[in-house]
Amino acid sequence: MTTTVKPPARAGWTVPALLILLSVVPLVAGAFRVGELASGAPVTADNARFFAAPLPVVLHILAASPYCVLGALQFSPGLRRRRPRWHRASGRLLVLLGLATALTGLWMTLFYSIPAIDTGFVTVQRLVFGSAMAVALVLGFVAARRREIARHRAWMIRAYAIGQGAGTQVLTHLPWMILVGEYTELSRALLMGAGWVINLAVAEWFIRRGQRPRSVQRAREHSPG
Template sequence: MPIAKPIIWKTPLTLALLVAIPVALSAVRLMWFANGADPMAETMDTSHFANIPIPIIAHIAFGSLFCLIAIVQLTPEWRMASRSLHKTLGYIAAISGILAAVSAMIMVVIYPTGPFATTTLNVVRFGFAAFMGLCILNAVRNARARRIAYHRAWMIRAFAVAVAASTQAVFMGICFATIGDPSPVLATGLLTLGFAINAIFAEWWIIRARHPAPSFT
């Protein structure tokens, strides 16, 4: 009788934890749109979303889809279970990720005065959104050319930038809890730091996968 392989939950659970904050925020924001009321409207100016809702709805729907599919794609046991499923989900994730990135760039242009917006933050957000889109395009190009190590590296970069929203939420949460509402300059610094930390972590992860630590066992 074949021995059933144990399902390894550590990777998908860690990834689920990483995507939890932006996906949960997206779900809450979508519910507010569906109900036609924003309970945060009194404490935060969200009129820009209500006035032009399509870009933010596309952004959060496609961004969440990208993050959720990434959990399946980045879990080795699930990825290797079916190559055709990996390929199909990969194309759906790639299109979703690119649409999330493009809608982020559109939002930077059409909502330049959202809460905390500074010119620097707009440039940083636009730059990282463009970078995320380019990472996904590079990942698809390398997958089609069967350069799997490069494909993997570009996908890790794209995922890391996408879930920077989690790192940013932690920094902003600490700020709200300790010193209260951040000034636009402080918010720009914290949000930029969130993107930078995730991008650096992705590079460390890619290098570590290329040169695994020697095993002494």
């Protein structure tokens, strides 16, 4: 007689918890920036562009912060299964928040006075990945309307992976800051790009893992080797 051991309920919260943890530094940085603008902090070379035009960066932060947290909760299969109405309603909200995040990010890249180290290839990457995030959100929404669930899931995961770029970029920058120190324009661009590429690589693995037949997944999970 074979007994099937069900994984503990908390196992379904591992991925959401890790994604929220990944968001902590960007969330804190965003709250600091909003507080800085609201309190009338001294204007410096680093923040002058935000004081000159605060609306885009405030909208970006107010959209990106809940997008990262609410998006993480979508990775809980139990929550999606038990609360389908919540999943649909929050999914629509995520599309709006994600589009606001992507479009304000593109606006800031195009129209803010960007520091020299963030020009060139960094600017190109921000434009490419920001545009890709917006396109992925639209394609994910259209797929949901057509009841193409697997395609909807894939595009929304890709959009979320791009939106979480700032969190992973903290991890790609930290070793360089500790071991090397200052950035060059090239190293900065490579470290920024690495954050997005890593996220998209993990996203594609996650998508393909979810597309396996359930019988294959169960066989692999319970195989002795």
